Amino acid sequence: MARYTDSVCRLCRREGIKLFLKGSRCETAKCAIEKRAYPPGQHGQGRKKFSEYGTQLREKQKVKRIYGVLEKQFRNYFFAADRKKGITGENLLQKLELRMDNVVYRMGLASSRSTARQLVGHGHFTVNGKKMDIPSYALGQGDTIALNPNKVKKEPVKNAIENNKGKALPDWLSFDADSKQGIVQALPTREHVTMPIEEQLIVELYSR
DSSP, rough: OOOOOOOHHHHHHHHHHHOOOOOGGGGSTTTTHHHHHSOTTTTGGGGGOOHHHHHHHHHHHHHHHHOOOOHHHHHHHHHHHHHHSSSSHHHHHHHHHHHHHHHHHHHSSSSSHHHHHHHHTTEEEEETTTTETTTOBBBBBBBBBOOOTTTTOHHHHHHHHTTTTOOOTTTTTTEEETEEEEESSSSOOOOGSSOOOHHHHHHHHHHH
């Protein structure tokens, strides 16, 4: 399966905002965008304003990178959102939020979405009692996500839970630290997406 293997800090610098691709490191002075808040590359400090198309493209790239989705998969999410009743941009964000790797991250069981994707792929979690190793698996309201009993003592998960103690969860999710089990209590809405995303620009891009 294709995946991005270059420095993820370049992606944050390219988009001009913190995408929190490296977990807690992004909240420290070591974050690359704190040191060099301009796009990477030879001409990074001399780039001019984007055209309308360029602005739409950058927004699409930003959302892809936040959720760790490649181009073809992202396009499929968009067209599925477009076919669904409701507002296309909001449908798209809901589909991305309900990905298994994103839910694991949002529950505080991984320090970043990329770490969550790796943990899911290695079989660290179950959904409704069944082992789940597909990061893109679409969860639904009422689904129960739990740590695989054989993996519960693994360091990445233990550290993530410890570091996220006291942090508020989105109100569409719940997690019990004692049972190491969480529930998708409701479907996420636009208000639950906290990153600065202008989804209408993505809709306009695919409507060209």
